[in-house]
Amino acid sequence: MATGVKPRVKVPGSASAGEVITIKTLISHQMESGQRKDGDGNKIPRSIINRFTCDFNGENVIDVTMEPAISTNPYFEFQATVPETGEFKFTWYDDDGSVYEDSKSVTVG
Amino acid sequence: MDFTRRETLAMGAGAALLSFMPFRANAAAVDDLIAEFTGGAEMGDAGVELNAPEIAENGNTVPIEVSAPGASAILLLAAGNPTPPVAKFAFGPLAGSQTASTRIRLAGTQDVIAIAQLGDGTFARTSKTIKVTIGGCGG
Numbered sequence: 029m030a031t032g033v034k035p036r037v038k039v040p041g042s043a044s045a046g047e048v049i050t051i052k053t054l055i056s057h058q059m060e061s062g063q064r065k066d067g068d069g070n071k072i073p074r075s076i077i078n079r080f081t082c083d084f085n086g087e088n089v090i091d092v093t094m095e096p097a098i099s100t101n102p103y104f105e106f107q108a109t110v111p112e113t114g115e116f117k118f119t120w121y122d123d124d125g126s127v128y129e130d131s132k133s134v135t136v137g
Numbered sequence: 138m139d140f141t142r143r144e145t146l147a148m149g150a151g152a153a154l155l156s157f158m159p160f161r162a163n164a165a166a167v168d169d170l171i172a173e174f175t176g177g178a179e180m181g182d183a184g185v186e187l188n189a190p191e192i193a194e195n196g197n198t199v200p201i202e203v204s205a206p207g208a209s210a211i212l213l214l215a216a217g218n219p220t221p222p223v224a225k226f227a228f229g230p231l232a233g234s235q236t237a238s239t240r241i242r243l244a245g246t247q248d249v250i251a252i253a254q255l256g257d258g259t260f261a262r263t264s265k266t267i268k269v270t271i272g273g274c275g276g
Contacts (some may be wrong), residue, residue, distance in 0.1 A: 048233030061242065063219055088229025090237065097215055097223040099198040099240040106226075107233030 033057050037118055039132040043110040051082065051089075054103045055120055055128060061096035077102060077128075079121040085114040110134055167214055167221045167250070174212045174225075174252060175260045184261035185211065185253035188238075196243040196269040204236035205253035205261065211235070216264075217247025245272045 038052040055077065062074025076096055082089040089108045108116070113136045120128040140148075188202035203211050203226065213223040226237045235253075243249070250264040 050233075083229075084231050087231045089231045090229060091227040092237070092239075093225040093227075095222040095224060096220055097218050097242045099242050103238075103240050105238040107236060109231050109233045111231070 033122075033126075033128055035118065035120065035128050035130040037116075037130050037132055039116055039134060042135045042137055045111060045136050047110050048107050049110055049134070050105065050107050051116070052103070052105045053080070053082075053118060053130075054101060056101050057120075057122075059096070059098060059100045059102060063096070075123050077120045077122050080104060081119045082106070082108070083117045083119075084108060084110070085112070089116075110136060112136055163216065163221065167216050170212075170214060170222060171250075171252060171262075174210075174254075178260050180252065180260045180262040182261065182263070184208070184255050185251055185263050187249065187251040187263050187265050189249060189265055189267055191266075192268045192270070193243065194270045196245065196272045198240045199243050199267060199269070200238065200240050201249065202236065202238035203251045203253075204234070205251075205255065206235055207256035208235045208253040209256065210254045211237070212252045213241070214250040214252075215241065215243055215247060216250060218242070218244045223249075243267060243269045243272070245269050 033056060035055040040049050043049050057077055058075065060072055060075040064072050066072055074096060078094050080092045080094060090106050092104065094102065115131050115133045118130045185205040193199040203213060205211055209228060211226045214221045215223050223241050228235050246268045248264045248266050252260055252262045254260055
């Protein structure tokens with residue numbers, strides 16, 4: 029079980045219709061690869077976030093399948109089109125079944 | 138025991154082949170992953186870009202950026218890692234551009250491969266050698 033998982037997302041608060049904005053996300057997570065060994069030589073079991081998705085008003089922006097080779101505290105930077113006022117929804121799926129969510133609204137004005 | 142020159146040479150070749158085996162197994166795994174993604178289709182060179190440092194001091198967190206205009210998905214592989222797959226980016230209808238950056242782990246100096254499925258259904262491949270000073274798999 030991963031503890032202290034905290035998502036952080038940076039999205040501009042407003043945009044013009046159809047504008048392409050840059051989104052940065054970071055989530056604090058151990059991302060235990062399953063390759064490391066503890067002091068007694070036992071393998072530490074894998075525990076990672078295996079999927080990240082970003083949606084805007086129900087439409088998909090990006091869907092990332094993650095493997096153990098993604099660094100601790102997974103960071104993603106990508107671009108999204110904003111057609112109207114709405115909400116970005118970010119979802120991270122953990123190996124242990126936990127789902128971490130965050131959302132940010134953007135106003136088109 | 139007497140060895141003829143021929144036998145000695147054969148043994149040497151066998152030993153050399155054996156020492157290459159782990160690397161070959163990994164290369165086969167990479168080929169399998171690529172075939173799974175492309176369905177065995179031919180791959181072009183143009184249309185996908187991989188941005189990464191030439192030398193990464195710390196293999197635990199290597200910044201990397203992939204972009205492929207018009208692509209629907211990009212597969213990222215690290216050929217020299219214990220498990221070669223790194224990530225797969227699938228772009229939805231609202232993606233502003235087919236670009237993504239993240240940070241990855243690399244076990245050592247190796248080739249990183251990016252394969253993109255372009256808008257017209259064809260595939261493009263690029264790779265880049267990254268030198269790693271300190272490996273990132275904590276073996």
